[in-house]
Amino acid sequence: MQIETFELERNQSLYENTVKYNLTESGIHPYTLRELLTEEQQAEVLDLRLGYGQTNGAPELRATLAGYYRGCNEDNILVTNGSAEANFVAFWSLLEPGDEVAMMLPNYQLLYGLARSLGCTVKPFHLRESANWAPDLGELESQLTDKTRIIALCNPNNPTGAVLSREDMQRIVKLAEARDCYILSDEIYAGSELDGVETTSFLDLYPRTIVASGLAKSLAHPGLRIGWLAGPPEVIAGAWHHHDYTSISTGIISQYVANVIMQPAKRAEVLERGRSLLRTNVPIVERWVGNHAENFRLISPRAGGMAFIGYNMEINSSELATRLRLEKDVLVVAGDWFGMDRYLRLGIGGKTTELLEGLELIDEFLLQLKGE
Ligand SMILES: Cc1ncc(COP(=O)(O)O)c(C=O)c1O
The missing domain is CATH 3.40.640.10 (Type I PLP-dependent aspartate aminotransferase-like (Major domain))
Incomplete structure (x- = not known):
């Protein structure tokens, strides 16, 4: 049985745990068990057979x-x-x-x-x-x-x-x-x-x-x-x-x-934490795209921890993602991995500070690219 390489998962598997800024994750920032479970529930976990x-x-x-x-x-x-x-x-x-x-x-x-x-x-x-x-x-x-x-x-x-x-x-x-x-x-x-x-x-x-x-x-x-x-x-x-x-x-x-x-009740609490994170992070990405309107465009996501951003620069999306990883330690998803070159997918369900720092590094890279 032949199966084609799963580009997105393969790239994430190789690099998401090695880069400083992983902006590929499309989910919401995970909990620790301690944050999630009451002490009683933690004790129950310890007694599970x-x-x-x-x-x-x-x-x-x-x-x-x-x-x-x-x-x-x-x-x-x-x-x-x-x-x-x-x-x-x-x-x-x-x-x-x-x-x-x-x-x-x-x-x-x-x-x-x-x-x-x-x-x-x-x-x-x-x-x-x-x-x-x-x-x-x-x-x-x-x-x-x-x-x-x-x-x-x-x-x-x-x-x-x-x-x-x-x-x-x-x-x-x-x-x-x-x-x-x-x-x-x-x-x-x-x-x-x-x-x-x-x-x-x-x-x-x-x-x-x-x-x-x-x-x-x-x-x-x-x-x-x-x-x-x-x-x-x-x-x-x-x-x-x-x-x-x-x-x-x-x-x-x-x-x-x-x-x-x-x-x-717990599900509602977990979902509300996620939405509140997205309500902070989506406007940040919208502003960032607005500041780069000559090159980037975004139809704002209505759900999910991701922004699918189109661009008009003369660089292939896999190359852009590879260079961002190697030169700035930031991992983003290349549109190519979805069969759509000239797009990037940014993960926006993580910590706001990491998103802001990641975007700053992308800014540095874009300046560099202009000078080339
Ligand atoms: C649409 C969709 N389905 C399924 C999955 C896999 O999710 P899981 O971690 O639950 O296996 C993903 C992961 O990115 C996804 O985006």
Whole structure:
């Protein structure tokens, strides 16, 4: 099975822990366990017996997660190692060679690369910058055929931070209904909307939806490696069947902590901390782009810890990212890693001081570049 290099993850794996300023992270600044857990909960963690536990996820955790989707119970949930694994087992269990997947682009590369390696054809439909990153649904409609098995999308979107309007969601549902295909909706950035209005899950609108989500982004705990699928019980059962071949189960400690985070009051507190960080950081990036308006442009993100910035300078985005890393110790995401040169994605969900210092170093680099 051939699989193309996952450019974004490979570059992050190589460098995110070695640079001084990592501006590639699209999630919210993580917690420590001490910050998150009460003393009583910390003591409970110490007493956890580290067996395997239930391989599709502890029943209490699945019940808690199911509570966030209309009409769902624990049979609608599979707990996975990150939403990366959730996405993986969903595609792996549902797709056959020759199937077609209509896919929102730009997008996190995982599903694009995986679908192709499974022998499927990816039919893109694009978010248009000229339409404030709204999707081209005429293009989606023209890409659907009898072979379309899944419409795959990411809402709120990585890398643009765009959120689908309710109207566009309804139109996508109508198109999926007409072809009787699944919608795979990656909703890991839901809950970080700056206006505080949480994005509706596609699963609340269309029963043949499979949601991939997790704790890594809006919920600020990537290190727990907890994700999940929510969807029809027969799809979840099929994904669990495949999950036995990947990682068997998630960690007992992570499942315990996830259940703490996903209690409604705690979840609301974690999400509010993230939004408040973004409400500080987004205006900083907007001002920075405004100060460089001759070269940079930004449609402000509506959710997620990222800003997808277009530029008009004569330098390829991978080269720009490499030089920033080598010359200024700042890591940014090259648009190339999303298949879109002449863009950069900046992580803006981290500490404000780090963002400010990182931007200053980018300023220094830009001055240098002008002088060359
Ligand atoms: C849209 C999207 N889905 C999934 C993932 C993977 O998340 P996790 O850390 O939960 O595996 C990412 C990570 O960047 C992402 O952006």
